[in-house]
Amino acid sequence: KNEVEQSPQNLTAQEGEFITINCSYSVGISALHWLQQHPGGGIVSLFMLSSGKKKHGRLIATINIQEKHSSLHITASHPRDSAVYICAVSRGEGTDKLIFGTGTRLQVFP
Amino acid sequence: EAQVTQNPRYLITVTGKKLTVTCSQNMNHEYMSWYRQDPGLGLRQIYYSMNVEVTDKGDVPEGYKVSRKEKRNFPLILESPSPNQTSLYFCASSFEPMNTEAFFGQGTRLTVV
Numbered sequence: 767k768n769e770v771e772q773s774p775q776n777l778t779a780q781e782g783e784f785i786t787i788n789c790s791y792s793v794g795i796s797a798l799h800w801l802q803q804h805p806g807g808g809i810v811s812l813f814m815l816s817s818g819k820k821k822h823g824r825l826i827a828t829i830n831i832q833e834k835h836s837s838l839h840i841t842a843s844h845p846r847d848s849a850v851y852i853c854a855v856s857r858g859e860g861t862d863k864l865i866f867g868t869g870t871r872l873q874v875f876p
Numbered sequence: 877e878a879q880v881t882q883n884p885r886y887l888i889t890v891t892g893k894k895l896t897v898t899c900s901q902n903m904n905h906e907y908m909s910w911y912r913q914d915p916g917l918g919l920r921q922i923y924y925s926m927n928v929e930v931t932d933k934g935d936v937p938e939g940y941k942v943s944r945k946e947k948r949n950f951p952l953i954l955e956s957p958s959p960n961q962t963s964l965y966f967c968a969s970s971f972e973p974m975n976t977e978a979f980f981g982q983g984t985r986l987t988v989v
Contacts, residue, residue, distance in 0.1 A: 811979065
């Protein structure tokens with residue numbers, strides 16, 4: 767079993783829909799990261815959080831440390847949100863080692 | 877602009893021909909890493925560096941070498957590439973080892989034939 771599991775693996779939505787991507791992890795962490803990868807492009811960090819909730823524009827990330835679970839929400843989705851969203855956790859072992867989920871591929875249609 | 881720059885973006889090479897993928901960051905970050913991304917496996921760490929002249933193996937270091945002679949540069953060296961090293965490679969950097977945002981390069985798509 768992977769230490770970081772994401773669901774769903776693939777997600778399609780109509781423009782304007784509210785989207786939720788889930789991430790569960792089974793190890794102790796110091797922080798959780800949400801990353802965005804566009805087709806053919808690089809990887810961009812969206813959020814890093816260790817507790818509570820963060821918001822940036824239409825994106826909201828939450829984490830529940832006790833349940834070892836995080837969610838990424840996209841409100842009023844748009845076709846430009848189409849990308850792969852990756853959850854990663856920092857083990858906090860004195861290095862910058864990240865453990866990655868396999869990603870959620872999101873397609874938003876007009 | 878804060879960025880991590882990788883070169884080349886695309887590379888096709890033959891088995892056994894040594895190659896280097898360069899990575900440079902302009903944020904004065906101490907920590908740099910190399911990852912490979914393969915379908916269904918996600919990103920896996922190859923090597924990381926905590927500072928100049930300090931490097932260590934990640935999860936999949938076999939067949940790779942790195943060096944960190946300057947703070948800004950962290951090249952990835954494949955001395956004798958093999959087809960199983962065909963992958964998408966990312967360099968990343970961060971200011972501190974924990975709890976800081978990671979910045980990623982644009983990726984290098986390597987094909988070994």
